[in-house]
Amino acid sequence: MTPPTGRTTASSIIQSRIRDIQEAARGVTKQYPRSYILQCIKEDRFPDELWRELGKFGLLGLSIPEEHGGSGGGVLEITALNEALALAGVPTLFLVVTGLGRVPIVRHGTADQIAKYVTPTCTGEKKLCFAITEPNAGTNSFAMSTLATPAAGGGWRLSGQKVFISGARDADFMLVVARTTKAAEVKHRTDGMSLFVVDMKTPGIKLQQLNIQVETAERQYMVFFDNVELPADAVIGEPGKGAKLMFEGLNSERLLAAGAALGLGDYALSKAVTYANDRKPFGKPIGSYQALQHRLALAKAEIEAARLMTYDAADRFDNGEDAGAHANMAKLLASRAAVAAIDATLQVHGGYGFDRDYDVVTLWPMIRLLEIAPINNEMLMNYVGEHVLGLPKSY
Template identity: 40%
Template sequence: MPSDEEVLLRKSVASISSRYGAPYFQRVVDERKPATELWNELAGGGFFGVHLPEEYDGGGGGLYDVAAVLEETAAAGVPALAAVFSPGVNGTILAQHGTPEQKDRWLRGLATGQIMSSFAITEPDAGHNSFNISTSARRDGDDWILNGQKYYISGFDEAEFAIVVARTGQDERSGRGLLTLFIVDTDAPGVSHQPLPTALQVPEKQSTVYFDDVRITPDRVIGAEHHGIRAAFAGINAERLLVSAICTGVGRYALEKAVAYASERTVWKAPIGSHQAIAHPLAESKIALETSRLMTAKACMLYDLGLDGGEAANMAKLTGVDAGLHCLDAAIQTHGGNGVALEYQLSNYWFLLRMLKIGPVSKEMILNFIAEHTLGLPRSY
């Protein structure tokens, strides 16, 4: 059973988000604007920083709490993708691996939502093999000089800074890159970006980002030199769970609309929901949805307890995305031709969930992980 605190948290977020809802979301997408009004109200209430330390202006909760926030916003038709990579990924990385000075300088703004940030790891030639990234940083006295390119970076155009994953060496035995995390201002000399057009209908834009001899001072290095992947995965595992929360939230949104439509839409003198061809896919969607929500809750609890949650996080991400897509597809089918009419506000969420099935980690890589680490099968790649 959810605690009284969780019930209140979800109710508060749902109340705010539902006042904006799908019409607001579609409007800001059409106007190519960020969802500033919704962001400011939720951030002002401390909801996006609910998982971050109280001493740095957060709510002192855990990932379970912010996952609930993101699920409720999505269930109201306003999925907050920016909250995944800004307070979600970057806030978690800084909270767990930042120095007190870094937390004081950068984490406070993420916790309150007054600062937006971006996470830059993806590269076109590296794919899911993060150790193969080519963006590099070399020593120049006490400073670092950063060069390279990042691809499919969310929200960079609105961000004040980005946490950038860069190669700083190479392991002689394995040949893998040694990675380090850097805090880089988006307006620093040598930093540029250009829009990456996509089919996504979300306020957050995608960008290709370029680093040309960007100087980075030592106070902007997160964690130990050459060991950035450990700090990065603190945020990456959190990202998988928050993505699952968004997808299950969209699934709830779509299923609610489908059930209402199937109960009201009458053909041949009976509501279409009375026909098993309509009812069964919706029932299956509900089962998948609740199963994925349980998996996500379990994974969040393991994460908050500091236990090894890699297996659960991967399972939650896969089941969450699949359940969300199942619900959305069934809802569109239930609406017939109306399912792709923009006024019914269903199909506009399709590419968001379809993209999240590919990244931040693909279904195939999750299955590789489960096959090797859970089942003990030989490594396939």
Template identity: 40%
Template sequence: MDFNLNDEQRQIYEYGAQLAQRFDNAYWLDHARRHAFPQEMFSKIADDGFLGLMVPQEYGGAGLGMTEMALFMEGTANHGIPLLMMVVGPTMSLAHIANHGSEFQKKELLPRACRGEIQFCFAITEPGAGSNTIKARTLARQRGNRFSLSGEKTFITGADIADYCLVVARTKPHEEVKRKTDGFTLFAVDLKKNGVNKQRVKVSIPLPEEQWTLFFDEVDLGPEDVVGQVDEGFSILFDSLNPERIILAALCCGIGRFALNKGVAYASERIVFGQPIGAHQGVQHPMAKAYTAVEMASLMTRRAAWEFDSHLPAGASSNMAKYAAAEAGIEAVDAALQAHGGSGFTEDTGIYELYPLVRLLRTAPVNRELCLSFIGEKVMGLPRSY
């Protein structure tokens, strides 16, 4: 398997350096501290054609794949400008609609979303179900050829700035299906519809994107809002969930590199006891170890993306990439923070504020324990643990 990048892929990977000339980490950090979405930077990304990386050209996109989207995310995160809206919108929602959406969604919504005129978020998590999606209770009751959506979704990234939400709902209650995976349907829901309300979830992490709970109260939906086939949504759901793991693994790798680059620069200049602190193995080795972990996680992330693009089973690699990258990102930020000493905790440095983000990604959107359980059972053949 060749992980060498072609010219187009390398340009995508290096786009982060170009973007950072105008919208650097200081810009991102300012917005993160204020929980203010960086619309100007997002508009620039749209103008440069990156929102539609995974959308076919006939619908306004670039016609590329998961590999290129992961390279984009890793490349921007390398420069300290990660965007979670690129995860829930272009990666999870737009690509999914491109593969399974209705003609209305493909011809009307996708071109506008690729241009940045509208945004998408993604809703699967529920307060009572958490990671156990099978127990989801948000229900779209069918009435003729229309549906009435009622329920609650939580930890929805960017619901305040999104125009549409890709909602995972049941069209048959859990108690009425023969197989537990039956009765799921995905809908592209216009968040301006009657019956949609939202409430902010106050998360104590400096991020430009906020988290929300969405409430659906008999929201009227039509056949044009269905993504894929009614009652068969679970079979295509992992077309969104594996990319989510891959893209967030790429983000963690990039943030890890960004932190380590800052740590190396500081440790090379900071003189204590007559020599740079980076010459001491107590400072050098933790960063070297973290760097190795980041690079290994990056390779697994590219393997997972390649498998997904090649229509091969990508669950094992996606879970291994997500697990490895989150752990490597935490290790990298921690090593860089330790190398900075007390200055690492100052606002001027901006190192400490990266830690809550990578620590979050050990837990969300799928926690490391579920990743390890998947690897143990599905990859290694151990008995099911849950």
């Protein structure tokens, strides 16, 4: 087979923008392939060498304007990077959370905040993670209880708890979504939410590593904030109005997640094709059996369709259009296509699919995760049902 290329068939301009990024990324992943990331996971360490190299080639600065130390381009370019890394079997959750976290800071932060929290992430010198999920609120982020209250001197005091925070140990800063007015005291559930950038070295922050079975170098943490003192300039944009800012970032997160799904789906298929061409229990390659071949072909077609939608949505986002519906649908379709691809890949490998050394069963949790995080697919279908089709809200 022609190996999956990760190319879109959308407009030629979009195609060439994607191709440029993917070529640059391939230069890095040749040096730091999947075996490197698996070694980092085994040693429980952040892939520093890979990160520095991505920074050196300006890839971490994608989507950030050059005036802020970035490499320009938009969500389309950073999504293409995320796809390219996944296509090489080197998915990184950090790119998703950094890509998301930088959006509200660049759009609504002051020049000082951008220089302090965004510019150093473009070289890889500093890392930014993102914390919204709480143990009791779960998907219903508006029910969060982490609270920041004004402190003497214009600063804030932050108390509460976040869960599943990827890369919290390795990050220098965390973009935290917190309430500045309790949920019970606001007129509308979106009121009273604020975004804070928290320096991870601030006293009062404690991390507890979770036992999550997903093969990425970033581990997940429960994060406790106990009266954490924040300076006045830790808040991004207007206090109490953070929900809108957060949603702007979440659309880019959906697209980054879609990019990861597309790349991982194609990566899984390439493993399936190699194995299916080689394995001949009845004398013919198992890839000639249509029960397997059609499953792989359908997964490939679904990945390509999702790819068109993903880059179309990214282009809309970068052009300032309301890309919510398209970004949600893109992540929904890409994650489903990727799950179809890994499931077919597992079937092709028979019993060997469960041997960790074949690195098929090890790919499955990361791909399956994308149907649940950063947002579960049911919420995306709720969005389409309500906002695209005009159906009543169910929850």
